[in-house]
Amino acid sequence: MTPLWLSALDMAAVFVFAVSGALLGGRARMDAFGMLVAAFVTGVGGGTLRDLLLDRPVFWLVDARYLAAAMAATALVWLFGARLERLSRPLSWADALGLAIAAPLGLAAARSVGAVWPVQIAMAVVTGTFGGLTRDLLCGARPMILHREIYATAVAAGAAVGVLADAAGAHPYVSGAACGASVFAVRAAAILRGWESPQWRGHAP
Amino acid sequence: MTPLWLSALDMAAVFVFAVSGALLGGRARMDAFGMLVAAFVTGVGGGTLRDLLLDRPVFWLVDARYLAAAMAATALVWLFGARLERLSRPLSWADALGLAIAAPLGLAAARSVGAVWPVQIAMAVVTGTFGGLTRDLLCGARPMILHREIYATAVAAGAAVGVLADAAGAHPYVSGAACGASVFAVRAAAILRGWESPQWRGHAP
Amino acid sequence: MTPLWLSALDMAAVFVFAVSGALLGGRARMDAFGMLVAAFVTGVGGGTLRDLLLDRPVFWLVDARYLAAAMAATALVWLFGARLERLSRPLSWADALGLAIAAPLGLAAARSVGAVWPVQIAMAVVTGTFGGLTRDLLCGARPMILHREIYATAVAAGAAVGVLADAAGAHPYVSGAACGASVFAVRAAAILRGWESPQWRGHAP
Numbered sequence A, B, C: 001m002t003p004l005w006l007s008a009l010d011m012a013a014v015f016v017f018a019v020s021g022a023l024l025g026g027r028a029r030m031d032a033f034g035m036l037v038a039a040f041v042t043g044v045g046g047g048t049l050r051d052l053l054l055d056r057p058v059f060w061l062v063d064a065r066y067l068a069a070a071m072a073a074t075a076l077v078w079l080f081g082a083r084l085e086r087l088s089r090p091l092s093w094a095d096a097l098g099l100a101i102a103a104p105l106g107l108a109a110a111r112s113v114g115a116v117w118p119v120q121i122a123m124a125v126v127t128g129t130f131g132g133l134t135r136d137l138l139c140g141a142r143p144m145i146l147h148r149e150i151y152a153t154a155v156a157a158g159a160a161v162g163v164l165a166d167a168a169g170a171h172p173y174v175s176g177a178a179c180g181a182s183v184f185a186v187r188a189a190a191i192l193r194g195w196e197s198p199q200w201r202g203h204a205p
Helices: A005-026 A032-053 A063-085 A090-112 A118-140 A150-165 A171-192 B004-027 B032-055 B065-086 B091-112 B117-138 B152-167 B172-193 C004-026 C032-053 C067-087 C088-110 C119-136 C152-169 C172-193
Strands: none
Touching: A005 A063, A005 A090, A032 A063, A032 A118, A032 A150, A032 B032, A032 B172, A032 C032, A032 C119, A032 C152, A063 C004, A090 A118, A090 A150, A090 A171, A090 C119, A118 A150, A118 B065, A118 B117, A118 B152, A150 A171, A150 B032, A150 C119, B004 B032, B004 B065, B004 B091, B004 B117, B004 C119, B032 B065, B032 B091, B032 B117, B032 C032, B091 B117, B091 B152, B091 B172, B091 C067, B117 B152, B117 C032, B117 C119, B152 B172, B152 C004, B152 C032, C004 C032, C004 C067, C004 C119, C032 C067, C032 C088, C032 C119, C088 C119, C088 C152, C088 C172, C119 C152
């Protein structure tokens, strides 16, 4: 029932997230299979939690191509990872792209079960960030999503744009595109200009 | 179908857990949105795992007020967190209160699907502690639940009291109250008197 | 509906995983109840995630004997853990045994819902490794599954043998036994001979 181009987008998001997982796993000196596990968890983690929470069939159980995408990502990093690393901040850009695809899919999934808009936004954030959170925990890294630059905030802001477009009566594809473009724009600004969210200044010095 | 006062209690537990999440997130130098994520995960984590395990609709998906409670908790910490920190051990007391509410709700949820009593106790522990466990993992802290003072033990002890009251034929509200009061009493003793569970002395020195 | 000997095997796997969880929790200076939580999470974690993903009733909710197995494992470690520690690498051997039981059960569960073979293998890896992953995260240890020796790789290799036996028309018990024996053989070789998976050499030095 899912149109082909939508599956293709979803698979692209899984692929780019998986690349970031394999890269970080490799840096954390995991073995080949550990890198594949990190790639897979990062790639499908967000969508898996989304499907569990919404009580839908878990997407990669019914379509083995997502597993293949994680394997391809691991092979790519294994063979060309050193070159990927030398490119400037490849991890951040791969993440931004995946995020711009995952957020509207999370939004649409929550809308399809009749969730109200704050829950739709939360589900976009879950879909976009849970894979990366798990990646950072697995690899012993500080969760970059919660600290560095504007990240989860970008997903929430883009999801809000999607919700507004939806409320204005836009076609689901239009509101989804608006959501994804907004997520990418905010993340790009954060990467290029170093936009940062405010930190709490209240703790004892 | 849930009576209003029960929803209000549940929301209060989410709120106090969320306060502890936002405080720890702030201390770990998360940004504003990271603190909200930590608050939300801490607040709804235990109940979410409970609902997933029992195959029930996830409670915060069908009622957006839980999200609002996490937002309010984050705003409170952002504005008044420094004062909260100066109060003695605010984290522990907020946790104790949330625990005393979450434990009987977990117990009741497990009973409602016909689980036997050891599983009911386990589900009370899951509901009470999973949010805090995730908070500590996200914030890079040692899981206080499994180490410091009597914590999960308090939930288990209180849940056992609830199970006994239930077996003696008490009204569900009575056994729930007995469970919650026992959890709070044991935690209060642990906080005030420094009660500690025994540690394993068996490991090689 | 599950034959008794299969439940007994499953419970044995939970028990040996739980022993490894209680041992690592004790080493991480958890208190008695923390050790029980670590034992339980390690014991049932993989099977729980498997059941959640496949949308089946969570196995330990409907059969409280799994909880009892985790308690027995904790008691064993509490009383005789020092002796267990002195035995050479008891953690690894307990893990290998649990793995050899968990992998075919994961494979069979995925097959029973009609998953294709790559997903069956992934589900065997999930069932075998998720408990140990969670144990290492809870105890603040580097996930040994993703780094040291051949571990998840052993599960994947054994699962592939099971899938091949299945494709050759073997009885489910035969393919399951072939899967488990292969997992154990590869793990034993890794433990005894120090077999290691290749690591990525691509990262910047």
